Amino acid sequence: MPTLAVIGAGPKGIAIAAKARALAAAGLDPPRVVLVDRGAVAGNWSGRQGYTNGRLPLGTPPEKDVGFPYARSWGAASSSVTAAMADYSWQRHLIGHGSYADWVDRGRLSPTHRQWSFYLREVADKARAEIVAGEVVAAEADGEQWRLALQAGPEIRADGLVFTGAGPPIGVAGQPHDHPRVLDGRSYWLRRQASGPRVAQSICVIGSGETAASVVTSLLAGWHKHSTVDVLTSRGVLYSRGESYEENRYYSDPGDWPGLAWSNRREFLERTDRGVFSQQAEARLNASRGFRTLAGRAVAIEAGQRQVVVAIEYEHERERVAYDLVVVAIGFRARWFETLLGGEARRRLGSALAGAELERRIQADLSVAGMSPPLHLPVVAGLAQGPGFPNLSCLGLLSDRILRRYVAPEGASSIAPEGAPGIAPEGAPGIAPEGAPGIAPEGAPGIAPEGAPGIAPERRERV
Numbered sequence: 001m002p003t004l005a006v007i008g009a010g011p012k013g014i015a016i017a018a019k020a021r022a023l024a025a026a027g028l029d030p031p032r033v034v035l036v037d038r039g040a041v042a043g044n045w046s047g048r049q050g051y052t053n054g055r056l057p058l059g060t061p062p063e064k065d066v067g068f069p070y071a072r073s074w075g076a077a078s079s080s081v082t083a084a085m086a087d088y089s090w091q092r093h094l095i096g097h098g099s100y101a102d103w104v105d106r107g108r109l110s111p112t113h114r115q116w117s118f119y120l121r122e123v124a125d126k127a128r129a130e131i132v133a134g135e136v137v138a139a140e141a142d143g144e145q146w147r148l149a150l151q152a153g154p155e156i157r158a159d160g161l162v163f164t165g166a167g168p169p170i171g172v173a174g175q176p177h178d179h180p181r182v183l184d185g186r187s188y189w190l191r192r193q194a195s196g197p198r199v200a201q202s203i204c205v206i207g208s209g210e211t212a213a214s215v216v217t218s219l220l221a222g223w224h225k226h227s228t229v230d231v232l233t234s235r236g237v238l239y240s241r242g243e244s245y246e247e248n249r250y251y252s253d254p255g256d257w258p259g260l261a262w263s264n265r266r267e268f269l270e271r272t273d274r275g276v277f278s279q280q281a282e283a284r285l286n287a288s289r290g291f292r293t294l295a296g297r298a299v300a301i302e303a304g305q306r307q308v309v310v311a312i313e314y315e316h317e318r319e320r321v322a323y324d325l326v327v328v329a330i331g332f333r334a335r336w337f338e339t340l341l342g343g344e345a346r347r348r349l350g351s352a353l354a355g356a357e358l359e360r361r362i363q364a365d366l367s368v369a370g371m372s373p374p375l376h377l378p379v380v381a382g383l384a385q386g387p388g389f390p391n392l393s394c395l396g397l398l399s400d401r402i403l404r405r406y407v408a409p410e411g412a413s414s415i416a417p418e419g420a421p422g423i424a425p426e427g428a429p430g431i432a433p434e435g436a437p438g439i440a441p442e443g444a445p446g447i448a449p450e451g452a453p454g455i456a457p458e459r460r461e462r463v
Contacts, residue, residue, distance in 0.1 A: 001029070001031060001032050002031040002032070002159035002160065002406050003031060003032045003033075003034060003156075003157065003158045003159055003160075004016070004020075004031045004032070004033050004034070004158060004159065004160045004161075004162065004402070004403075004406060005034050005036060005146060005148060005156055005158035005160070005161050005162070006033060006034065006035045006036065006161075006162040006164060007036055007037075007136055007161070007162065007163050007164060007165070007337070008035070008036075008037055008162075008163070008164035008165040009035040009036075009037035009039075009041045009042065009043075009124065009129070009131050010037075010042055010043075010044060010045070010120070010164060010165055011042070011045075011066065011120060011392055011395055012162075012164040012165075012378060012395060012398060012399075013035045013037070013129075013162070013164055014035070014041070014042065014066060014120050014123050014124045014127070014129060015066040015067070015395035015396065015398060015399045016033055016162065016398075016399045016402060016403065017033045017035060017124065017127050017129035017130070018066050018067070018085065018088045018123055018124075018126075018127040018129070018399070019066075019067075019081075019085065019396070019399035019400065019403055020032075020033045020127075020399075020403060021084070021127040021128065021129075022067075022081050022084035022085045022087075022088075023074070023077075023081060023084075023403065023407060025080070025081075025084040026074070026077045026080035026081045026083075026084055027077065027080070028074070028077055028081075028407055029407060030403060030406070030407055031159070031160070031403070031406040031407070032130070033129070033130065034130050034131075034132060034156060034158065035124075035129055035130065035131045035132065036131075036132045036134060036136055036148070036150070036156065037131065037132075037133065037134075038133070038134060038135035038151075041120070041121050041124050041129075041131060042116075042117040042120035042121050042124070043117070044165070044166075045113045045114065045116050045117035045120065046113070046114055046117040047113065047114055047189070050186035050187060050188075050189045050190045051166075051185065051186050051189060052113045052189055052214070053113075053189050053192060053218065054112060054113050054114035054117070055112050055113070055114065056112065056113050056214055057110040057111070057112060057113075057280065058110045058111050058112065058113060058115075058116050059110070059210065059278050059280060060391070060392040060393060061108075061110070062090045062108075062110065062111055062116070062119075063090055063091070063108075064252075064392060064393060064394070064395070065088070065089050065090040065093075065119075065395070065396075066085075066088050066089075066120070066123055066395050066396065066399075067082075067085035067086070067088060067089055067395070067396040068252070068393075068394060068395060068396045068397075069252050069253060069394055069396055069397055070082050070085065070086075070396055071253070071396065071397055071400060073397070073400035073404065074400070085396065087126065088123045088126060088127065090119060093119050093122060093123075110280075132150070132153070132156065134150040134151060134152060134153050135150060135151040135152075136148050136149070136150060136151075136340060137149050137150065137151050137340070138340055138341075138342055139161060139337075139340045139341055139342065139345060140341070140342030140343075140344060140345050141342070141344045141345040141348050141372075141373060142157075142344070144159070144372060144373050145157050145158060145159055145373055146158045146159075146160070146161045146345075146373050148161075158373075159373060159374075159406070160367075160373060160374040160375075160376065160402075160405065160406065161373070161374070161375055161376065162376040162377075162378070162402060163337040163375075163376070163377055163379065164378060164379065165379070166332035166333075166334075166336075166379075167332050167333035167334065167335070167336025167337075168332065168333055168336060169184035169185050169186055169187075169328065169330075169331070169332055169333075170328075170330050170331045170332060170333055171184070171328060172206065172298045172299070172300065172301050172328055172330075173299060173300045173301070174300045174301045174302055174303075175301045175303075175328060176301075176303050179303045179308075181303055181307070181308045181324065181325050181326065182301060182303050182308055182325075182326050182328070183325070183326070183327045183328070184327065184328045184329065185207075185211040185212075185215070185327075185328070185329045185331075185332065188215055188218075188327050188329070192218060192222070199224060200224045200225075200226035200227045200228075201223065201224065201227045201228075201323075201324035201325055202227070202228050202230075202322075202323045202324050202325075203219060203223075203227060203228065203229045203230070203323060203324065203325045203326070203327070204229075204230045204232055204308075204310055204321070204323045204325070204326045204327070205219070205229060205230070205231050205232070205326075205327045205329055206232045206298045206310070206326065206327065206328045206329060206330055207231075207232075207233070207275075207328070207329035207330040207331070208231070208233035208234075208235060208238055208239070208275045208276070208277070209274065209275050209276065209277070209329070209330075209331065210276075210277065210278055210281060211329040211331070212231065212277075212327075212329040212330075213277045213278070213281035213282075213284075213285065214281070215327050215329050216229055216231055216285065216291060217281065217284045217285060217288065219291075219327075220285075220288045220289075220290055220291060221288075225290075227290065228290060228291070228292075229290060229291035229292075230291070230292055230293075230294050230321075230323070231291060231292070231293050231294065232294045232296055232297075232298055232310070232312065233275075233293060233294070233295065233296075234295075234296065234297040235275070235295075236293075236295030236296075236314075237293065237295075238277055238282075238285075238293055239271075239275070239276045239277065240276060240277045240278065240279055240281075240282040241271070241272050241273070241276045241277065241278055241279065242271070242272060243279055247268075247272050250268070250386060250387055250388070251386070251387050251388035251391075251393035251394065252388060252393060252394055252397075253394070253397070254385060254386025254387070254388060254389075254394075254397075257385065257386045257387070258385075262360070262383070265383055266383065268387065269382060269383065269387055272387065273382070273387055273391075294312070295314050296312035296313060296314035296319075297312065297313050297314070298310050298311070298312060298328075299311050299312070299313050299318075301326060301328075303326075307322045307323065307324060308322070308323050308324075308325070308326045309321070309322050309323075310322075310323065310326060334379050334380050334390075335358065335380070337377070345375075348371060348372065349368065349371060349375070351370070352368050352369060352370035352371040353368070354370075358377075358380055359380050359381075359382070359383040359384060360383065360384055361384070362377060362380060362381045362383075362384040362385055363384070363385075364385065364401060365401050365402055365404065365405040366378045366381045366385060366389060366398065366401050366402055367402075367405065374405060376402050376405075378390060378398055378402075385401075389401075
């Protein structure tokens with residue numbers, strides 16, 4: 001039995017573990033799935049590890065649970081797999097706690113991040129997910145396997161490796177690592193657990209995505225009523241995301257995604273996912289006072305004991321503005337995994353990319369084309385494979401795509417290896433692999449960790 005190691009016991013990792021359990025219940029032979037996380041299961045959603053206070057509303061509809069969109073990806077076994085996955089659905093969770101009717105009658109309210117975390121932990125328990133508590137400090141390619149070194153504990157050997165979750169926050173030049181007046185999309189929430197200041201402050205939030213939106217609404221709701229909040233965005237305007245069927249369907253079922261030219265895909269992501277506020281966040285801000293939008297890009301930060309000076313550039317002008325507090329909420333590093341790769345793994349990755357952009361070399365099973373052993377990177381799969389894979393919009397399809405690499409049931413949709421959709425010259429439409437999963441629209445996108453854990457314009461999770 002092959003082993004699939006997943007770095008991160010969050011929504012993606014739990015969805016993969018649950019799907020593996022469902023495949024076994026359907027009589028198929030899934031790989032052993034091992035989740036490795038240094039924190040608590042679904043901890044980034046609890047409010048105890050930063051990224052959120054736990055009370056923010058989930059942006060993605062909760063019906064987009066660990067099995068959504070319940071696509072027929074497993075041939076003759078699809079009905080059995082779907083039936084097994086139904087045990088892990090959001091509705092089944094509510095029914096088990098006697099709250100399903102109440103949720104429906106109240107208009108299917110969005111759960112809080114903490115409630116979503118509780119649901120995910122329950123799924124992990126029910127699926128008997130194998131979870132190793134520890135921090136991976138190195139990942140090396142050794143023949144046809146991965147060798148994972150933990151900070152404490154025995155190494156793990158795996159036939160495939162999946163990286164999930166957000167990396168460290170993206171910073172601004174001069175930004176100090178640990179300063180009481182300069183926070184980021186993670187540390188803000190850890191500091192926010194303490195009471196806010198009792199005096200008015202001038203505050204700058206740098207960013208225009210869902211993380212920034214969550215920070216701004218939190219500031220306006222909980223800080224001194226005479227505090228002022230500047231939202232600094234390079235676009236000059238805070239844009240909100242559309243939620244039409246035509247936009248949403250690509251997040252749930254990316255079957256038509258490879259048919260779009262690369263340039264159209266990039267534009268789609270810019271308009272619907274990166275650096276835009278959700279409609280829910282926009283509604284909260286529309287009802288708030290005390291903030292304004294500034295046009296410009298933060299190019300440097302100078303932090304002192306009493307104030308923080310932000311250097312702002314806009315077109316050909318540059319100015320320096322002093323604040324009492326600055327929150328840098330421009331995103332999280334998507335390629336954080338590279339710092340863990342050993343020398344041989346880096347060499348193989350470089351050979352597989354051959355100078356090409358990483359995001360354009362992600363094939364249908366969400367792994368890097370030409371890389372052995374398999375390296376699955378759903379967090380950077382949006383451009384090549386579909387906008388829902390980096391976030392919470394199609395967790396069930398994500399698990400199908402990855403696990404089908406290790407399971408080959410007769411009649412199941414096949415995963416195209418090298419040359420999968422999206423690996424085409426710039427400007428040319430992609431080519432979907434024969435039998436690619438889910439060629440039928442199944443739903444809509446959510447919003448984000450992206451205000452959910454790890455959500456940022458550069459690469460955030462739609463939560």
